[in-house]
Every structure is written in structure tokens, then in C-alpha cells.
Amino acid sequence: MKRTMSRAARHPWFEIIRRQLPLALLTILIVALAVPAAMLVAPALTGQRPNPESTESAVPAWQQVPRDLSLPQGISPLKDSAPVPWPDTLAAQLDATLKTDGGGSFTGVVQDAATGQVLFDRDGAGGRVPASNMKLLTAAAALRAIGPDQRFSTTVVAGAEAGSVVLTGGGDVLLGAGESSRDAVMGHAGLATLAGLTVKSLQENGVKGPVQVRLDDSLFTGPALNPTWSPDDVAAGETAPLFPLALNSARYDPAVTTGPRPQDAAMAAAEAFSAQLTAAGAAAGLSVTAGVERAKAPESGRVLAEVQSATLRQQVDLMLQTSDNYLAEVLGRLAAVATGQPGSNDGATATVYQQVQDLGIPTDGLRVADVSGLSLGNQVSAGQLSEIVRAITSGTEHSLRAAIGGFPVAGLTGTLGSRYTDASTEGGAGLVRAKTGTLNFVIALSGYVVDADGRLLVFSFIGNGLEPGAAGNRTALDRTASALASCGCR
Incomplete structure (x- = not known):
């Protein structure tokens, strides 16, 4: 028996629908999956407040706690268009946190790394006993004099x-x-x-x-x-x-x-x-x-x-992370030998001084009595330390970049691993990267941070004449550095 087709089945529109049906079903499936994804992305696009239990997507990458501790080869991400903090606004915040616990005083300098503009200055040219922040000068001197890839x-x-x-x-x-x-x-x-x-x-x-x-x-x-x-x-x-x-x-x-x-x-x-x-x-x-x-x-x-x-870069990293006095002194002597000076205390201190001077950093008032920071005869200003950090992070001599990974990370590594854990300082955890320094009446912190607006800032804070053992002094430094990390100071 010959099968016949209905009029509707013979209509050309029926054939088009029959052929397009699988594609239509696939489109519906894609839309069904896309809707939930769009709900997750939408807050980032519309500016709506995200659910605190959702994702970190609303927080800039440079403000998130790092997922690994691979050594950085530079500071990123940075934006040329990122606004520079207003000095007056920044000073108001830092003056509220940079206070001693008992006697003594703090000096400090904050600079915009890209331009060198001084954004905060509290007696930044005054000579201070820097404690182990002296190792930053030694790191820069050794890297310049010897080279980061040298082995011994x-x-x-x-x-x-x-x-x-x-x-x-x-x-x-x-x-x-x-x-x-x-x-x-x-x-x-x-x-x-x-x-x-x-x-x-x-x-x-x-x-x-x-x-x-x-x-x-x-x-x-x-x-x-x-x-x-x-x-x-x-x-x-x-x-x-x-x-x-x-x-x-x-x-x-x-x-x-x-x-x-x-x-x-x-x-x-x-x-x-x-x-x-x-x-x-x-x-x-x-x-x-x-x-x-x-x-x-x-x-x-x-x-x-x-x-x-x-390599020297690996040894500098270890020296800064653990604040190893012995290794610092050895690297200072090796830098002296590399520049034709005696491998002695005098050779090391003279070489570190000369290398700082050759970097173009003013050496007014700089006194180098040792190269590890144990000596009370050292005198370094917060401004000089800030300039050393700036030379390492963003200066023209790329050999100094080898020291970037040595800066301890707040709350995570090295001598900052056990700090930034209370409510007043935890905002800087994972964000502040700085070299510590501690002697009986001295405490110091010099390093760098990318602020909330994406601007790289370098800083140095030094306390001298402090009450030995006063816990509030360390907290004051950590709170001040955390304030820089969260700064949108405009």
C-alpha cells in the first residue's frame, strides 16, 4: 500500500523546523547553563556587593593572599594610571598608628616607587641605628659587586x-x-x-x-x-x-x-x-x-x-628571609674581595658604603660599622633605606631584582611568618613584604607594598630609644604597614 503524506507534512516550513530542532535544543541547554554563570559574574560587572561566601573576584589580584610562594621576578600587576596617595591623607593615617609604646621615637619615609615622590616623611633624613635593616644595604652591595648568578x-x-x-x-x-x-x-x-x-x-x-x-x-x-x-x-x-x-x-x-x-x-x-x-x-x-x-x-x-x-641570589634570599647575621657578614666580605678590597671587616664596610654611593643614594650621615646590623655604631636614615628598597624593586639596575624574593611576606614567610595575626594588623597579611630589624631598644621595618589602588609604595620605619620588650612597638610598625596596604588615600 502506498503511504501518503499529509498536507502539513508536505509544507516547506515543516522541513525547516524538523532540521533545526536539534540546534534549538542545544541552544536551550547552553542558555540554561549560562544563567547561573551570569549570576556569579554579574556582581563584578554591575558593582553589586558580592556574597562573602562566594569568590574573591571583587578583590584585585595584588590584594589577595598568594596561593603559592614562588619567588617573584618583578612587582606586578602595576598600572601607570593608578592614583598616587595624597600625602596629607596618608600622613593622617600613618600618624595615627606610628606611635611608640613607652619611650623613644619613630622615624619614617614612604615613597611612590615609580617616581620617587616622598609621600610621608617623619624625620626621614635623621640617622638611626637600623638593626638588621642594614642587611638590605649588604644585599644590594653584594648583588652589584658579585652578580646574582655567581657561585662560590x-x-x-x-x-x-x-x-x-x-x-x-x-x-x-x-x-x-x-x-x-x-x-x-x-x-x-x-x-x-x-x-x-x-x-x-x-x-x-x-x-x-x-x-x-x-x-x-x-x-x-x-x-x-x-x-x-x-x-x-x-x-x-x-x-x-x-x-x-x-x-x-x-x-x-x-x-x-x-x-x-x-x-x-x-x-x-x-x-x-x-x-x-x-x-x-x-x-x-x-x-x-x-x-x-x-x-x-x-x-x-x-x-x-x-x-x-x-647562587648568590639564592643566598641573598636566605639571608634576608632568616636575617642570618653570619651569612650577611660573609657576603659583605665576598663583595669586598670582588671589588679588589681585602676580605676583612674594614673591606666589607667600605665596599657596602661605596656601593650605596654608586647607586646614587645620598650618603649624608651614613655610617657602616658592620654589614649585618648587630653593631650599634651603624647609622642609616629611613630615607636611605627607602631608597635602597626602591632601587631593588623598580630601579634601573636589574641585578638588584634578585633581592625581591628575599623580603619576608607578612604572616607567611621568614621573620614575618608569625606576625600580622591579630585584628589590628591582619589586613596586611600576605600583602606587606618587608625586612625586619630588632635590637634591645631598636625596631625597624623596611619594604614594599602594592596598595588598594594598584600603586607600588616603598617604605621604611625605624624606632630608636624604645623601651626594651615593649610589644606595642612591633604592633605599631605592623599596623602602619597594613595601613599602607589598604590605602586608597585620596
């Missing part, structure tokens, strides 16, 4: 006497006792690795033993302790006599960063190397004579083995 070698050189080897310090005081750890800064170069390479080289040269270990730590000269340091600070382990090689930044244990340190860190490292050489040599049938003596490596001595440190 610890070598074993064939001695003048048959069978003797000379462990020679090249500036690495972050040596580990075990195998080299490529992903670490502390322990990047290991004495066990150096010993294994030495045994292999001795075997290749037909040395049967016994082997005598010598130590050459002559890279540094002059007194091993800065004469302006308090003996009490040395006894407490704030620092130690300086040498061009050491284990764990002159600590007995890398995990224990307080308490007494080795008083001869170079010899301690040499004895640890001798022990590793004895163990490695025993497996190869090579004996090692007990005991280590000091002796200068022959200038023409053959290098038998070598291990290299982490």
Missing part, C-alpha cells in the same frame, strides 16, 4: 708535600656535611660529595696514601670578629668568628638556629671533610692521617675536586 667554590688542591691535600675555602659557608643537595641552598654543596671526588682523583693520580688534610682559609683577613660587636651577642650565638668556609652558616645543626656556634667554623668544616675523606678512602683502600693543620694551598697546585654553592 670549595676546592681540594694538591699540597706542596707528597700525599697532602688542601681544603680551600672560596666563600661557601652553607656547606653540608653529607652529599650535595642540588635543590637546597643550605647544603647545596656537600663535603661527602667533595670527599668522594677527591678519592677518585687521588686514585687516578696513583696516590696510595696516607693522605694528610690541610686547611686554607686565607681568603678572609683581619680580625675574625668585628670589634664593635657586643661579646654578649657573640656568646649568645647571634654571630661567630668569620671564615670563608663553614658548615650550616657556622651552626652545629642546620635545624637549630639559636644558641652557641663553633668558634672556628673553618676548622670544624675541615675536620668534617677529613672524616668524610677517611670513610670514602677506606672503601677504596686509601688511608687518611688523623688531624688537620692550616697551610696555604700552592698557587700552582692542581685542583683535585670542587663543589659549588647555591
